[in-house]
Amino acid sequence: MIHKIGHRGAKGFLAENTLESFSKALDLGANAIELDVHVCATGEIVVIHDFTVDRTTNGFGEVHQLSLSELKKFRIEALYTIPLLEEVLDLVAGKCWVNVELKGHGTAEPVAGLIERYVNEKGWEYADFVVSSFQKEELKRIKKINPEIPIGVLTQASVEQAIHWADQLSAQAIHPHFSLLTEDNCKEAQAKGYAIFTWTVNEEDDIRRVKALGVEGIISDFPNRL
Numbered sequence: 001m002i003h004k005i006g007h008r009g010a011k012g013f014l015a016e017n018t019l020e021s022f023s024k025a026l027d028l029g030a031n032a033i034e035l036d037v038h039v040c041a042t043g044e045i046v047v048i049h050d051f052t053v054d055r056t057t058n059g060f061g062e063v064h065q066l067s068l069s070e071l072k073k074f075r076i077e078a079l080y081t082i083p084l085l086e087e088v089l090d091l092v093a094g095k096c097w098v099n100v101e102l103k104g105h106g107t108a109e110p111v112a113g114l115i116e117r118y119v120n121e122k123g124w125e126y127a128d129f130v131v132s133s134f135q136k137e138e139l140k141r142i143k144k145i146n147p148e149i150p151i152g153v154l155t156q157a158s159v160e161q162a163i164h165w166a167d168q169l170s171a172q173a174i175h176p177h178f179s180l181l182t183e184d185n186c187k188e189a190q191a192k193g194y195a196i197f198t199w200t201v202n203e204e205d206d207i208r209r210v211k212a213l214g215v216e217g218i219i220s221d222f223p224n225r226l
Contacts, residue, residue: 003217004226005099006030007200008049012221016056017047018080019091030223032097034199037085037111038063038104040071045085045110049103057082064104085111089118099175099197099219101154102133108141115149126150130197132175139169152197159185166194173197175219178210186213 009021010028022033036049040063053059053066059074071082085100092098100111111131118124132152133139139151152173155162159181162174166189173195181198189196199219201207207225210218218226 002211002215002226003032003097003197004030004223005032005034005197005217005219006223007034007219007221008036009033010221010223012202015076015080017049017083018076019083019087020080022088022091025223026092026095028222028224029226030096032099032217033088033092034099034101034219035085035088036101036103037107039107039110040068041065042067042069043110044068045107045114046071047083047085047088051104053082085114089114089124093122093124097128097130099130099132099152102131102135102138102142105135105138108138109145112142112145112149116146130173132173132197136165136169139165139171143169152195155180159189163189163192163194167192173216175199178206178218181210181213181215183213186215190214 006025008016010024014021014024025033035047037045040046052062057074057076115129126148130150130152131142132154134154142149150172152175153162153165153171154175156177159176166174175197178198178201195216197217198210198215201218201220
């Protein structure tokens with residue numbers, strides 16, 4: 001079974017990385033969601049892609065310099081708010097697994113702590129999570145804190161490099177851009193035991209191609225197309 005992973009929720013339908021977008025992804029048949037996290041000035045883990053709020057909200061400034069109360073006052077497309085990672089997990093609990101992408105610096109420790117709490121106190125399993133990043137050091141910290149947390153190596157440059165990092169980090173998955181995938185490098189990754197979760201695949205022809213390569217999961221703005 002190919003995992004249908006909603007990119008920042010259902011980005012093709014509703015504002016990215018909002019509770020409403022994640023809910024829409026589930027309605028459209030996603031059995032996993034992908035989201036991005038930063039740590040704000042008051043220490044909470046917030047779900048937003050960019051290092052600033054400028055593009056996606058009516059506010060301005062760097063996420064790590066703004067408090068949670070300040071961030072919550074901003075509006076996304078005049079309707080939505082920036083969610084906490086906890087709010088997203090509580091929304092999707094028992095309905096899908098979650099790919100947490102570490103965007104901001106210093107996100108590994110609080111994300112690992114939150115995952116541990118959800119596993120120990122709220123009935124989640126480590127297999128309900130994959131923590132991915134382009135940042136090797138953040139992934140190293142996750143593995144050092146808790147080797148049970150599954151990690152995935154993101155790349156938009158080279159599948160071979162992702163496999164190399166995955167070997168070094170004892171990763172469970174690689175997350176290459178779909179344009180990098182070939183029959184050979186997919187077979188190489190899978191022979192080493194790595195799942196392939198590829199992004200961001202929106203067009204029907206591209207979806208057919210990556211499905212034919214036998215990837216384990218597809219990240220898409222349009223999970224209904226998967």
